[in-house]
Amino acid sequence: MENFDRYETVREYVYGEYSKIGSRAFRVAAITHTSAVDTCITLLAMSRNSKIEKAKIAALLHDFAQYMQNCAHSEHARLSSILAHKYLSSTHLFKVYEIDDICYAIAQHSHKESYDSPLCELLKDADIMARFLENPNMELTGIKKQRLLDACADLNGSD
Incomplete structure (x- = not known):
């Protein structure tokens, strides 16, 4: 059984920072x-x-x-990985390879058309699934649609 103490520490930090976002709509979207x-x-x-x-x-x-x-969407994955690296390193709770794995997945999560490490794939698929669940009327085509269908099949235990 995994221990989620480090997750709880990160969660408190992230949501604490999000609570400081001035725009209510942006704060709600973040959360x-x-x-x-x-x-x-x-x-x-x-x-x-x-x-x-x-x-x-x-x-x-x-x-x-x-x-x-509130950076440009085209830069958000790269910049988020940099911020994540700084924060995770500062906690002294993670091994270097764990920080590298997490930050690499964050940096790559916008590249939905390419396939990568298992953690990258989890994050890409979870991001698409969350966007779809937030707005089921959104149009999904190509690789994004296929990722959603494959992720749902994984949840269903189907191949």
Whole structure:
């Protein structure tokens, strides 16, 4: 059984920072989306027999720069990975390879068209699934639609 103490520390930090966002709508969007990705990645990690704690931490920090710095969407994954690296290193709770795995997944999560490490794939799929659950009327095509369908099949235990 995994220990989620480090996850709780990161969660308190992320939501504490989000509570400082001045715009109510932006603050709600940050909390809602982050929470949805966290939930989706938990289910996907369980279905794929992946480490849940590391996946949940990546989910918490994957859009951090977008919400805290209101940066350009094209830069948010890279900038979020930099902020995540600084924060996770400062906690002294993680091994270097864990920080590298988490931050790499965050940096790559916008590249939905390419396939990568299992943690990257979890984060990409959880992000798409969360966006769809937030707005089931959104149009999904191509690789995003296929990722959603494959993720749902994983949850269902189907191949």
